[in-house]
Amino acid sequence: MAETKFTPRVFSGIQPSGDLHLGNYLGAIKRFVEMQDAGTHETVYCMVDLHAITVWQDPAKLRRSTRELCAGFIASGIDPEKSILINQSQVPEHAQLGWVFNCVARMGWMGRMTQWKDKAGKNAEAASLGLFAYPALMAADILVYHATHVPVGEDQKQHLELTRDIAAKFNHDFGVDFFPLTEPVIEGAATRVMSLRDGTKKMSKSDPADASRINMTDDADTIAKKIRKAKTDPDPLPDAADALEARPDARNLVNIYAALAGITPQAVLDQHAGSLFGHFKVALADLAVDKMAPIAGEMARLMDDPAEIDRILGRGAERAREITVPILEQAYDIVGMIRS
Ligand code: TYM
Helix, strand or coil: CCHHHCCCEEEEEECCCCCCEHHHHHHHHHHHHHHHHHCCCEEEEEECHHHHCCCCCCHHHHHHHHHHHHHHHHHHCCCCCCCEEEEHHHCCHHHHHHHHHHHHCCHHHHHCCHHHHHHHCCCHHHCCHHHHHHHHHHHHHHHCCCCCEEECCHHHHHHHHHHHHHHHHHHHHHCCCCCCCCEEECCCCCCCCECCCCCCCECCCCCCCHHHCCECCCCHHHHHHHHHCCCCCCCCCCCCHHHHCCCHHHHHHHHHHHHHHCCCHHHHHHHHCCCCHHHHHHHHHHHHHHHHHHHHHHHHHHHCCHHHHHHHHHHHHHHHHHHHHHHHHHHHHHHCCCCC
């Protein structure tokens, strides 16, 4: 399908399930800001609260985490005038198209999703139906904007492949050329930021060890302490990035440095080859504090005025619906629903 038929538009989302961390920032939010500032695409960024409730959420905490995520977006540089910033449940067309996609996607496709298998674990019978259908709603998030590009971390790749499968099946079943085959954008040094305690495990909010991640709300001292305590090995930094292949903890810290500094891992090694980790960690802690602590400060400031956050989200929803209402109308029409 010719991409030129569709307005260049970026969509991406993050779950407001608490504990935003450096992986979310480097793998997603920082990239969102770059794509916004490039000015080549319309940009729509979303707090996916409907996805968050696929597992139990305390209602008061969910409201707070949604506002905190909004504050995190803005503190990181998302400008609600330049981008459309929304909370998923406030734009009902996401859930409406999600239902249509529940009827397009196949059970077998969903059952193969590794995130479903990981999250449902051995007790799939007790998982919510929403958790199983999660990727169909994600496809709707993207396709209800006819989004052409979706920046995400590596763990979302399979969901984006499924989004393309759903778009292709819908187009094929109804004989239309209506939904774009969206391109995933998985780029840069930090598409998979690893745990600070174990370089073979993804940095994640579900890790019980707080020291395994840098939270976006951590203050300067906490950030520096976590980096000082990060797991490493006794060898000096090599002079070529290939030599980090078998050293996951070392590679993780080099990648984090590269992503924070906006340079390649090789450029980091050009500056630090031969350094021991005691030394390199000091430079990394300084850089991380420099980049992350002001964001935490700004998030706290924004959280002091929740009414302003709600106003921004209300305005975002209005702008979003200028795009989503006509697309949903057309999708319903294609499916055969009466529009009167
Ligand atoms: P979520 O909320 O788990 O994560 C949000 C974003 O952060 C990225 N990410 C990471 N990147 C690098 N290293 C890590 N350790 C790391 N951990 C998380 C994720 O890849 C993601 O980009 N299903 C999505 C939310 C979603 C969505 C969408 C995304 C719903 N609808 C539509 C894109 C488009 C999720 O659970 O992300």
